[in-house]
Amino acid sequence: MESRIDRIKKQLHSQSYKLTPQREATVRVLLENEEDHLSAEDVYLLVKEKSPEIGLATVYRTLELLAELKIVDKINFGDGVSRFDLRQEGAAHFHHHLVCIECGAVDEIQEDLLGDVEEVVETNWNFKIKDHRLTFHGICYRCQKQDQAEQPEIETANRS
Amino acid sequence: MESRIDRIKKQLHSQSYKLTPQREATVRVLLENEEDHLSAEDVYLLVKEKSPEIGLATVYRTLELLAELKIVDKINFGDGVSRFDLRQEGAAHFHHHLVCIECGAVDEIQEDLLGDVEEVVETNWNFKIKDHRLTFHGICYRCQKQDQAEQPEIETANRS
DNA sequence: TGTCAAACTAAAATAATTATCAATAGTACT
């Protein structure tokens, strides 16, 4: 955990940026909430709990900076806010997302599913891929289970 | 073209919405610019050319409605504005996008590249997929060509 | 210690989108 911060520090230094206390606080929040997909506002509120004097603009600037250095990914699920996600260390590409249209949960897929697809795109469309975003919208396993429990008659009803 | 409008009209009627002149004007703009990925503002300006009395809010409302009925797709490339795209008729899935990080151009891929991937996701993650978004970020063929023309020495320089 | 640039906070500005609300158009019924 600490080592993770150290490495981020080095990444910043290598581009002659500094890991200021505010930036460190922001990174820590991201580390502590790696599972979630926090919006800038979310990050701001969490950072504020530990460092109340921090400004929203600083959080925005820090996230922007981290995104530029590819330490975090800025993603957009179409709900109007940008979300920020720490990159897996050493991951060459972006992970994918499963967005549940019932409960809004966002799960991650770390595996790279697009190897073959990328090859096709690079050769067929002559496009040099640098990054990708893949998001599935649908119903997560939790909601499927719940739906089944609530409306077990659906299956028979449809059989008419 | 006219038949396309007719079909959209029917789709609206089937949900008891009407194809008002304003809505028709908006749809026409989308049809005439099917290749582009217009923002709400873009659509508004184009609609205004033919029907100057139309209001911005109406365009937003219409686009929202069309998106709800799955007649258009609302996409978000992370540049802060939502873009709107007519669905291919009968297309079960969303088409994919190639966003050039140099010139900003957005090209489309109509083929469905994700058949296999979706199957994997549905079974391995137990996720019922309803829709997907796949966007590649990279360098389009136009910029690749241009880069080559401008800096033909790069290749030899690297060979040192 | 003094200087300078980077980074900070708070507040104002901007951009995109949404909500409000009175006016209008269309429709259904008499």
Add this chain to the structure above:
DNA sequence: AGTACTATTGATAATTATTTTAGTTTGACA
């Protein structure tokens, strides 16, 4: 045709997310 009703619209205010600005603080280095 006339009235009541509902959907839709345009203008504009409000909201939300984000960026910029202005002035201040901090910390590295001569």
